[in-house]
Amino acid sequence: MSGYRFSLTPTLICLGLLAACGPNPSQRPFTPGALEPLRLMDAAAAAGYIAGEMQTDIPASIRPRLPFNTLPYNDSLLNVLRDKYDLRGVIAGAQDEWQAQLMLNHWVHTRITNGTPTSEPQNALEILDLAAQGKQFWCSYYAITYTQCALALGWQARKLGLDRYHPEEEGKGSRHHGATEVWSNRFRKWIYIDPQSDLHFEKDGVPLSAWEIRGEWLKDKGLGVEHVVGVPPDTLRKNPAVVWWDLKAEDETSLFFWLFYTDEFSTWEKDSPSKFLFPQDSANAGLTWYQGGAGGKSRLHTGYLNDLFLKTDRLEDVYWTVGVTEAALAGTAKGRLSLSLDSYCPDLDYYEVNLDGQGWKRVEDPANVIWPLNKGASSLALRTINRAGGAGPETTARMLLK
Template sequence: MEGKESKTACSEGFSSIRLCVFLLALLALIVLAQLAQAGISRIWAVDDGEKVKRIDNNHPLATSSDNPVRDGSEVSLFGAKNEVSANEDGRFVVLPVENPRYRGNELFRAFENYYSPRVRELRNRYGLDAVVAGETDEWKRILLLRHWIKSSIAIDNENPTKTRGDTFAILDAALREGKFHCTHFSIVQHAVLNSFGYVTRRLGCGPGLKEDGGHHGVNEVWVNKFRKWVLIDAKYDVHFEKNQMPLSALDIRDEIWRDGAQSVVCVVGPDRHPMKPDSETGKSETRPDTYRWCSWETSTNRFTTFPATSTSTLIMLQDEIFKKNTWYRDGKPHWAYGTPYMILTTRRDWIEWTPNVITSKVTIEDTKARVFLSSCTPNFRSFQTKAGDDTWRDCSEEVELPLAKKGRNCFTFRTINLFGVAGPEHRVEIVYSLDKSEPTTPGTLFSESFDDGKLLNRGWYDGDVFNISADEAYLGVGCIEYPWEKGHTKPSGCSGVRHLFEPTEEVYLRCYIKLSPGWGWTNRTYHPHLMHFLTTENGKYHGPAASHLTLYVEPVNGKLRLAATDIQNKNAPHGLTQGPLRGGYNGKLYDSKEVLFDDSKWYCVEAMFKLNSLDVKNKRPNADGQLRGWFDGKLVIERTDIIFRSADFPGMKINQFLLTPYFGSGLLPHSQTLWIDELAVGTKRVGSVSPPDSSAASATSWGLMLERINQHFPFTFNGAADSAIVYANLKELTSP
């Protein structure tokens, strides 16, 4: 009976040999399923511990019939000493990180000198170190020093004590019951804060009205904790906040001109108690509207260069507010108008330059990253990097770092000045990605992040010079920058450019747009032009001005505009669809109801165009074409009754995108710059992207960046008994 059962078992294929083969086949199927899910391209079986290189076709095992090398279609495991390895194509990717924005210093050239004996004398003579003893928080130390100044100097706006205007003279006189006004307070506060390494500058501000043309001297201090300038007033021991965030002079100014600063609160003392403006003479200076007008002194080293005289030149922001209004002081236009002492700039970012902040560039070669650091740090001592034990160590401006393929490579840097004040942290994060191309959203025809100038390698054409800005990028490591010089029509140093894509009757655009500080409009009903779509009815180099159909996406006078022209159809059998020619041009315009664009901010702009259908039998167009425009995700333009094409063009499809910024002759108001980032064109709405949260576990908003690496698992294969071990190793290999 036992023999019969044994024979039956053998006849049904359950011998030990067949069982082993069956288990191997089952293992192979499981492995292949794991590999397919993991996206691993190859598995190698290696004889005697020697790994077969996948490009080594001369290796004896490469062509062995006993041990075929397969590209994911089959896996063979055998031998006494083997190693299973997954070799994955990939690259290291620098992740976008929300670092403090770097803005270079173009206007403020001189700083207080750490090595001046006046610095140590100031701290020693008045016991300033004791004022901040035990306090490590930078912002609280600043508030304590400001409070000490307020407590040490009495106010007299009308008859201040006469001194030579030096910090020591003012403080010595104050200790002898001398009294002073705002200018003296700002001189002392500038010296005191700079003596601790806090970058400080002096301002002159005022309401600027004919009937209220007073003037007030204050300071701004760069606060690394907040990564911004903060206005501080030692005369009243106050500053201004909105939503508990301290404000700069420009912040307050913006709030005043926007809605009278209804959301701004004046806070007093180190404990930041809310303060109501006092009607008493002089106390009106604690009102936000004192900062309706602001100027910044270019001389920022008066303390350590004393007694040398310094010519006072005043920087003012030449934006629309400045152009349309006049700053009055003591009932007359400000004395600096029309003099060489008024330095005008349209670049808000030049005023809001960022001390102590780092900007970096990263290059990667093999498994090493080279990081190049730069910063504008007054009294700079060194860059520093954080080690694995969270201790900071000095480093050079060029750092070479090893990269691991598993997990994130996270590096943190900062500046430190001679006073020991550390700047904001700057992070660089790099991961290993299995995918060499940028993942795209379904329906995407093409996308461009403008992280480098190699646009011609990515399907763009008809351009040759591209200016990529690393400092202004919305996401990633770059954006395209279009700067106009006064009197020009086209941007300088950056070409227009085109991109073909698969023809479609419905197209979507998504991009991010930023306008430079003080951006000016034409104040006409047209221009600037910016982005266009052309169709299959025109060639790949046809101009957008006179085509069978050109679709426009552009900002005009602060509104978002979508538009269409078809000038080239003037002699077509069914004529024009976009209105009659006027002066040789035609077009239909579709604007947002509200002004949307402001300068110095990134905005997400989306547009959609869908060609109308045709009544082919009757040779008539149907008024069912569509267009839509979104601004920061909000639908601001919508039409569903558009005729884009006539029956003359039944095969018309949209197939070309043009990025060609242009101001008409004489329409550019002044020199200014426009930036574009994260552009995508698709057959479905692409949607917005956001700078990643620094704490997020996902790699980047570009898509999933896989972090699996080449891994190796040695094993000795003695039959079915080891299949579970091999399977466990392969499972670990293919797991995320």
């Protein structure tokens, strides 16, 4: 299982090259199916036009295959959390979604004091209340808080467990850590967030997921990874940046060798309703994850002991997409196309369409979206809108017709 990447740039296509690969579009029947350049060319021909140059930006859409729980935007806990701690005010002034997500990261970092817990709160609301009284918490409580606050703001997020590879010491070498990932509509992927350290990681200016950071460590010990603390424009690049990192001879990106992914809160009990998604590849297949136990002794990771690990060698089972509009060309008529829309989008409210750059309008019937065609340039843009008002990644197509 290797790294994953979604295209962030549009595709510019000369349709003469596509036509050379098969029958002339005027001779080829239109077949309904997923929106893609060749089918769009056939649909335009069926509607009475010849398509010349075409530009498309159709994000990859991956649906979760394994069970995964997420709190809905209108969950009672999230409603109270959002209002009591004025989470919208926390991100007020953000220039875009990504800056807002980093502002939330910084806020959680400053609201909680790092230390050994002396209480057992069950959710972000209780953690923040106790933190305001001076109670201390370690990494997983920061992660729970960020994850639930992100959900309260309409961003999908999940908790992670991570650890370095330490075979010679088994559990004694463990640096088990808790953090989170948040879905970015701007970057069309999951991004690793560490609120305990106010930290994220980048390469070439692009923020990374936990799995991408792992890949960088496996490749060259993370030499090309930037460790970024804070919120732009006031960020600091430093290494190490994890507040408790104590291995001077080892880069902190080694912490990403072992990874599991779970929901906004997990009990670690055998009867937990949430399994831990546990990706496997050639680097960790056949290996065993240990933790440090009582009295400095080594023990198997709790994920094994409580039957919580759900192993998968299919990366898409862990890195699904959120809010991507899945558009299908459903039919044609003279001068127009019809499309149907679908999406994996928790808290989906509605879809929007922008025809020929005339502005976004609400889609009244996702099963029958009409795209009127015109000679010259014809363009289409689609996106999801969730209950928080957040817009998903855009699906776009533009054709020059004659």
